[in-house]
Amino acid sequence: MKKSSLLHILILITLLIIIPASGVGQGYGIQFQGNQNITLPEPQDYNLSDIERSDLLFMRQEEQMAHDLYMVWYEKYSIPIFRNIAEAETTHASEVQFLLDRYQVPSDMIGNLSSGYNNQEIQALADALVEQGAQSLTDALKAGVAIEETDIADLDKAIANTTRPDIIQIYTNLRNGSENHLSAFTSQLS
Template sequence: MMTITRRAATLMAAGTLGLGGLAVAAPALAGNGPFGPGPSSTTIANPGYGMGSGHRMGSGYRTGPGDGVCDRLTVTAQQGTLSAAQKATLVAMAQEEKLAHDLYAVFAARYDAVVFDNIVRAESQHQTAVRTLLQRYGITDPTANQPAGVFTDKAVQATYDKLLAQGRQSLAAALAAGQQVERDDIAALKAAATGLTAPDVKQAYTNLLAASQRHLNAFTRWATR
């Protein structure tokens, strides 16, 4: 059994955006957030990533470069224009980031594997970033006010349910599910960059792609331990 402290920390991480709340300060909502205009670069820092965690079997694994830690997301580019198709893609990105966050939150609570704790925090930041872009471009957020594990897109819901059932079988199965999510995200982000001219969205997708690649590497390392 995990300690009460660890379980509480996991639930706090899972609840950051799992209920559709926007964990952004008031200035961000006014356009000065992760992707708002300004003379200097905007960063989204990842606090608390130096936390260690003991593996359930006593292996003593601790947070490190192989555990999916993302230092920060930085966007210095300005707002551009998006086509209707690109706006739809941004909506899909919001769904994908929520799927990853909600799925990893369940696995973080179920398994004593610090890789899920770390990556679910990163996914919270990714959700915030995408939601801020949605607001900036005047696009309705499909994840707003949606409980954890609930999606407005039926295909996304079916994917989530399938991966959740898979990951509940074992830690190995959960890591495999995480790898699949990140592979799908990488493919989607690469496709989304095609023909994209909006500087801020393009830079955001580049950052998210790099993060997904780190997450995939982290899940792969844990799967081979």
């Protein structure tokens, strides 16, 4: 009986792994796992406008910056909110990276906190916020609020700059995540 039960459990686990993986990428593009589970429509064409290309690169760097700063503050203050939101930012960066890859936009110059960011606006923001967050836990939480408010405003602009359903879907997903992050940081400050 024990062997039979163990066999049934192994079969169920195998099916739980194989069945969801077999559906990824069929029909409408990619599905993101983790906090997000979305299916993207295929684009009618792959010719981005200059502003769409620029927005994708900017958003990818902004998501990377958020991740990097949250990890710095997690290491300094050891509170889970920074680690948890950093993990979500990794998912967000992956979603934008998928779009960059889909539209064949070179993204080898994204950078990170230790090497520097390609976009000078992102670099200046990172420099200011990393310094702010080093002052105290409260200042780091306030810097987290600033990151998320900036991200929401930038996503609103990027959404207005495209009519592509797949890009709008990713940006909307990122915006919803940023709203959740903003709420989490705000509640920590209350």
